[in-house]
Amino acid sequence: MGQNKHALHLHKRLNTFHTKRNERVAEFHKQHTLQIENGENGNGLLAKWERFVYFKGRNAVKAIKGIVK
Incomplete structure (x- = not known):
C-alpha cells in the first residue's frame, strides 16, 4: 500500500508540472504567432x-476551408 501511495503522489506532482508546462508552452506559441x-x-x-x-x-x-465549405 505504501508504494501505491507514493506512486500516486509522484504521479500527481508530475501531472501538475506537465499541465503547467503545457500552459506556458501554449502561451508562448500564442505570443510567437502574434x-x-x-x-x-x-x-x-x-x-x-x-x-x-x-x-x-x-x-x-x-x-x-474555402473549398470545403
Missing part, C-alpha cells in the same frame, strides 16, 4: 523563412 503576424520576430534568415512558411501555410488552410 509576433510573426506583426513581423516582429526579427530580420534574420530564420525569421524570414518562419514568416514565409507561416503565411503560406495559413493561406493554404484558408483556401482549403
Whole structure:
C-alpha cells in the first residue's frame, strides 16, 4: 500500500508540472504567432523563412476551408 501511495503522489506532482508546462508552452506559441503576424520576430534568415512558411501555410488552410465549405 505504501508504494501505491507514493506512486500516486509522484504521479500527481508530475501531472501538475506537465499541465503547467503545457500552459506556458501554449502561451508562448500564442505570443510567437502574434509576433510573426506583426513581423516582429526579427530580420534574420530564420525569421524570414518562419514568416514565409507561416503565411503560406495559413493561406493554404484558408483556401482549403474555402473549398470545403
